[in-house]
Amino acid sequence: MLPSFGDEWKRKINLGGVSSAASQSSILNQVQAERQARAQHKDRTEKAIRIQAWYRGVKGARLAKSEMRSSFESDVMGLTGLRCLVLIGKDDEVLGKWSRAVLELGPEQVFAPAVGPHRTSWLVLIRQASLLLLQSVAARSPNSSKYLQVLNILLSNEIASNLLGSAGPATCTLITDYLMKHDLYAILRRSIESIPIKSKTPPNLLNLALLPLSTYPPESTQYAEVFAEIVLNILTIPLLPNRVPLDYLPKFISQLPIAKLDTLNPLVPRILASTSNTSKINLVAHIHMFISPRYKLLPPPAFTTYLQLSTLLINGIPLSVFKPPSSKGKKAPVHKEPDSDSDYDTKVSVVSEFVAMSTPSPPLVVDDRTKKRLQNIIAPAHLASLISITQSKPSLFPHVISYLFALTATWSSSQDEILNAVLASTSGGLVRELYRDLVRRSPLGVEANSGNVFDPVNASNWPPILLLADLYSQALLTMGDDEFFGSSSSSASGSRAVRNPLSLDELVSFSEQLLNIAFTMYWRDDQSIMHEVYVSSQVRCSWETVREKVTKCLLGIHARDSRKPFVPADHWLVTSQLDMNSFVEAAVLEEQQLSKPGTHHPRILSKRQIAAMSPRLGILNNIPFAIPFEVRVSIFRHFVMNDMASRETVRSHNRFATMNMGGSWRERVQVRRGMVSQDGFDRLGEVDLKAPIEIAFIDQFGQEEAGIDGGGVFKEFFTSLCKEVFDTDRGLWLANVKHELYPNPHAYATEPHSLNWYRFIGRILGKAMYEGILVDVAFAGFFLAKWLGRQSFLDDLSSLDPDLYNGLIFLKHYTGSVEELSLNFTMAVEEFGSTKAVDLIPNGSNIAVTKENRLTYIYLVSHYRLSKQIKQQSDAFFEGLSQMIDQKWLRMFNQQEVQILIGGVNSPIDLDDLRRNTNYGGLYDDNHETVVMFWNVVNSFDQEQRRALLRFVTSCSRPPLLGFKELAPNFSIREAGSDQYRLPTSSTCVNLLKLPRYATEKALRHKLLQAINSNAGFDLS
Template identity: 55%
Template sequence: MLPIFGDERRRREINLGGSTSVSSQAAILDQARARRMEREAQRKREESAIRIQAWWRGAREARRVRQQLRRVFQEEVTGFTALRCLVLVGQDEDILFMWSKRVSQDDALLFGPAQGPDRDSWITLLRRVAVLLLRSVSSRADVPAAVSHLKVLCKLLDPPSTAKLLGPSGNDLSLCISQWLVQNDLYQYLGRAITTIDPEAKNNPSLPYLVKLLYLPLINFSPSSELFARSFSALVSHVFALPLLPNRIPLTSLSELSGQLPLAHLHVLSLCISAIISITSTSSRINIVANLLAFTSPRYTTLPVSSLKAYLQLLSALLNGLPPHALEPPLPRDSQTPLTSWADDGDSDSERPAAIIALRSVLPALDARTRKRLQTLPSPTHLNSLLKPAQQHPELLSELVSMLFSLILVWPSRKDKILTTLLSYGGGGLNLSSLMDPSLGSYWPPLLLLTDLYTQSLLTMGDDEFFSGSRTTLTLSELIPFSRTLFNIAFTLYWREDQTKIQEVTDSGLNLSWESVRDRITKCLQAIHARDSRRPFMPEDHWHVNSQIDMNSFVEAAVYEEQQVDESAVPRPSSRRQLTHFPRLSPRLGVLNNIPFAIPFETRVLIFRRFVQNDRMNRGFNHFGPRGKTEASIRRTNIAQDGYDRLSDVDLRAPVSITFIDQFGEPEAGIDGGGVFKEFFTSLCKEVFDTDRGLWLANKKNEIYPNPHSYATESHSLDWYRFIGRILGKALYEGILVEVAFAGFFLAKWLGKQSFLDDLASLDPDLYQGLVFLKNYTGNMEDLSLNFTVAIEEFGVAKALDLIPNGSNVLVTRENRLQYIYLISHYRLSKQIKLQNEAFFEGLSEMIDPKWLRMFNQQELQILLGGVNAPVDLDDLRQHTNYGGLYDNEEPTIQAFWRVLESFDQEQRRAFLRFVTSCSRPPLLGFKQLNPYFAIRDAGSDEHRLPTSSTCVNLLKLPRYQSEKVLREKLLQAISSGAGFDLS
């Protein structure tokens, strides 16, 4: 053998003269290793040369044989021998075209061997040639040869054509070749072939034949066969996965394909869905959705229920196979979208849903026409066309809602359209008594997701955005039916007599307990109702069920249930988080503590007073009796400190008897009888809520809230907050009105509710406007130079606190700004005053059962504390007035008195009310709730005296004025100057 690479083999050089050229033993070993490696490389080169020579000889021989087969083929292009040569030569485009061109022009040449003795061999060869034609077309369907190939394939697979020439055996031929091609990846090749044609070249002559090949196999196979399902699945996986499939096909062929597609048998795909998902990419799944929508949606009304069900299952699976936000417009390339989570930091007042800004995947850009076709999917018209059969056939409901649920995940910006349609169905046809039917299990995911999304959006939504509708997920007109649907569901879940079932039932499809479902819906309802409470926009009685429930029986039952809870071993909640789920065993208390707005406010106030009354009786206290009474001496010059010292550790639910000590250290004359405490309380409130004392600050509306300064968190200050909480609890317990206005976000803490961005407007308007500006900012976020810190200043020193770990090094970007806005708001509204809130709430809870307070919202709680800001009803006051001394209702001075009051405007009437009761607002439920009743007592005949009052017992001491004019002047002088409180 001649050396190919030259004679590189040499004799080994052996040095017998010693190691004169090698300096060390290591060098000798290196040289030996190098020579060994060189010999190994030489051996591999020789082996490779031998293999190359063998391959070359084989390739040369194969080329010779193929050339010989081509010569034989050309001698007889359409004969049986030519067909055999065609198969043996393989993928030779020239002779394939020669053959297909000839036989496509003459059916006798194509089908002639079927009548001869070599029929079976001819069919075997024909099947293999069909695969060769298919492969050729898949590489270039836009060339003339492809048209001939496709004509032959269509003739072979078309039963009418084969039956016309061969009789009944023609059907068997088409079936046989169809089966062979499907088993050899027919639809993969057809999909590739279509993609080789320019989407805009609709006049390409290959397209009509390609379209025909898409449905011919499905005609050959029985719909009940495995091959039919396999073919249909492959058609969806490889052809419907092409972008713009309807746009690639000529109009005539498109109508043909639409008419021939066996959509009535879509149900066969139900067992192939997982296979379709497993072999398709993200972009392909999006295309399948778009193309299925184009071909199937016009035929919804004609599809069998089983096929429509499978169609919805397939859509749902395809959408579930897409990443979140997959159908949203792609983000700019320079956008950095970190996956961040607003994790609950464990604060007891941080009861909020976890807010997540999901990472939006960067997907291949979708063609504008595909995106436009996808717009149909969440449109009301399209969804209504699906909802109609779902209403007629309840078995479709589960699949439809699962599809909607999946659609919302991948296209959240379209949730408003989906929401409106879904609510229309839920409000129009859902039987609330069957809400827990397991067959409706998959109805819940989309509704709950929408609920969570809307609740989450409210975290960073100001009232201006909410009411303008410019950036909200729902318009007010959409919000009304949505909230009513949620309200009906929540009320049904709370109203069940056996509440233990609520906790135990878990639907496998939903994978959530009904208690969790109820709580999530409740959170959303509470947030919506809070907006409506501040600025009403709901229809009258939108939140009430009083037309369906007898309120008198409701009150009695609620009081009874409260007594049962008191007598049970159920422990009282120790935190607001526990209070969210308490009580669990009582339907009416569940309504009152979670969706209290279902019951009219006046009814809830009456229930509250009944709860207090029962509590007092259970403890053995009565308002004027001696049992358990606490006596305290209070110096008039030191009311706040003495009150703190004397009453911090006593049970304030018991009657408290106050004795005032004058400036000389002597007890003041007068009998308390339970009323002097009211004077003490009024004076105490003036002191402890004075913002100059440092415990409270006031906003621009003069509403107070705890001072966030660090000294307000010291133990001594927290003890004062705890004491003030107990004192206000005493006021609520006794029904004493307090003319102190609290900031709404602080009142929310009493009720265990979270605060939102819009609450910040009442605390720090400048910060609120800044955050709204940031939320809507469209410029370069880097120009703002913001990071995740908050600036605070104490004792003249400014410092920055991290809102998240290492927040000073985390810049605020367009993607994480909602997280920043939420954390800033949460810090200012909650974390800064967390300890103050907890101390205050601890004291308040000692007096008032926290679940009693949860019957009200912030605005209602303020009314409960300070009375209703309504006109003074003189008829009501007169009806509930007692008289003493020489006075009665017919006495001339009394008659003149009422005429004078009627001549007063509302401001003067409020001033009079403050003069005699210490509060300018009338009691919420009318003057019958004034305890004791308003009374007028004869104060003698000296007309030079001014009227005086004893606010502790709501008593007016009125001299017997003979002149109505004098009475008016003296009364106005007294109420405007605050003249003398008199205990005599």
């Protein structure tokens, strides 16, 4: 047998064709490891090669630099040395040595090669050297001061021209061009900003920023480019004036070429697009500070550019920068309006809330010193200086107007102060020029319902008309009627009369223009455009704000016309553009939709919200005078009837349930004869006055008087109640010189119990208006204005406090030094026999009244007397009134019209109308002998006697607005026997005259006059 050697040497073959898993894995791992090892070895080799190459390069560079440094030192000021300096690059030692040599040897040496055979090479090298110097300055090299001196030499057109002659300017231009292409001003900006403010920027650095201006001709494109770079990179540096050494600041400002500002015109869009919000703020503050003291030196083209640029920059600044912090948690009374005479600063609408949420902007942090400089822009002294320039340079007028409008839009919280300052500085002259030169020629509002109102082409026409609307609205606040109508004359010594800046004829045209604009905006079906954030870049407010400004001015002019008409008949009406029947129907339907149960509208809708939801109600709530008064009264009665009907549906259901339970569906109230007001106050406080009220009188013996209240007993109660609660002896009301009522401003009238009485009286008066019961009471116009959320005017003060009014008029027209009058922003108030001073503004006792701020003082004094002193009382009254009368119903009228709704029209009594609407009882009819004598006698009465008769029978001396058909119940005459000695009596609760059958007309006349003039009482017989 052959020996066995084993099978280790044999190749193991798996006949199945697949190696085992363990063998395969180990082979793969081994292959992968070998591959990775080879890659690492290769990588190490390549890195070693690169390191060796780098080291050889560094070593060679060091050697080359060392050789170049040696060459440089052997020829510092020569061409070789300059070439070596550029090749060496940013080496502070080399640059420092070269700069010292230049400064020691003088500019002649550095510019010498510029006229030699190597001029071209020198120009290439010197430009690169200049850039190295500039970059080293930005890096805050220890030798920066030397580098700046050299740069000031190299970029000085004057030095180059002196040394090189005609070749000098070209040489300087080439160097400047090179640096401009390599961000000269961006580097300078970084250099200035890197220096701490307290350390101050070296004058050489600031001078360097201005040198390129001398290189180029002022009319060249390059000059404008340099100027634009200065504006963009230097004048936008934060707190630039604080960085400039104090002794150098005047020189720096004087070197700014403000007289050449017009060269920037083509580049203004670029300047605006290239500046951030922060840069805009800094630029506005700096150009105002630098240029405003030199207004008189500016040529008109430069001044125009200054105004245009400033306006655009101001319009680009976020409004949040100038808004005071909002006081959260404050809630305005429900009767207030966004444009009302409110004491609250926060005036928020649905639209403004939407805009605020949809366009959030991060708050900008502005340094206090910059804020102070910005505030100087709206200072009265600056505004007066600016406006005075336009008097000698008429071409600037349109641009000044746009600038002023931008100020009022951006500094919205200071708008009143700006407007007052403008008015005070021009005594109305600007208003007159603004209307005659710009607004009168404007295409806006030329015809009603014109589409050009929203046309972007007319964007530039809006600032003049809106500024005029704001200015005139503000002027009206402190303008007396004598001044408005041009009837004022020279007054006391030291003052002079000031007339209305616009003539009455001009006001007729201007108000028509405003009315056309307002009507177009309110009548627009699609109100979405009104919510746009800005009208245009030139008009920094929404269309809604535009509409409010126009409406406010329109209301002010209309208020004067309401007191003393001066416009043509039907001037205010837009009936030619509307079908009144369909208008009434649609308005009633729109109001039903807004008031429908289940809607999510708030109880009190603002005028803005109304206008957004309903075009017709928008007109009725904002410019109601555009619709005839009788139509509005009809709409008001429709609103009331609809409200009654909707409540009657609910009450019918409740009535059925109550009667099934054996109860009464009426609210039954017992009232003692001698305690009408107190019992009414105690027992009607929580009663729904819109529901039927059954009054039962309790006589002096504590017994309930017989009779069923079908409406007459309630009217008797109501008449007695009103007579008591409006009695001035009760202390809640005072009467002015015209015997018109207003809330007592005394402190005790603001106590909780007194405010509850005002609230109750408001409900009672609302009940009268709701039921159509006339109340013989007259309210002061300024108090009625509060009902409508409208502002009071200085002239309203004349009927309240004539002495104070005359004093304020004297102050307004005073031509002497106002400071001599020793007035401050306080108001003397007398309480309980002692006088105290109340600040009209914070720290008012330490703020003197001056010529510039006297209009503000006049407004604040009148506002305090007309509004603030009776604010709590008025709010309580309005709270009660609004429970009965929806505020949007009242806003359809002005003060005079509301008074008519309350007490009837103060017009001659139409006897024919009264006779047509008179009912007869007993033996009487229209042809009875006594009735014929009665009408003959009454026909001979004068108007005072007729009013006395009407008061005797109905308790109100004024006829109903829409005629005696509206008197409920109708005027009635009933036979009262044949006793010739008996006087006629009346039952005012049912408007009934009880007239005996007198034998002669003479006897009837005598007895009737005796009765109506002796105020014969209520007769139950």
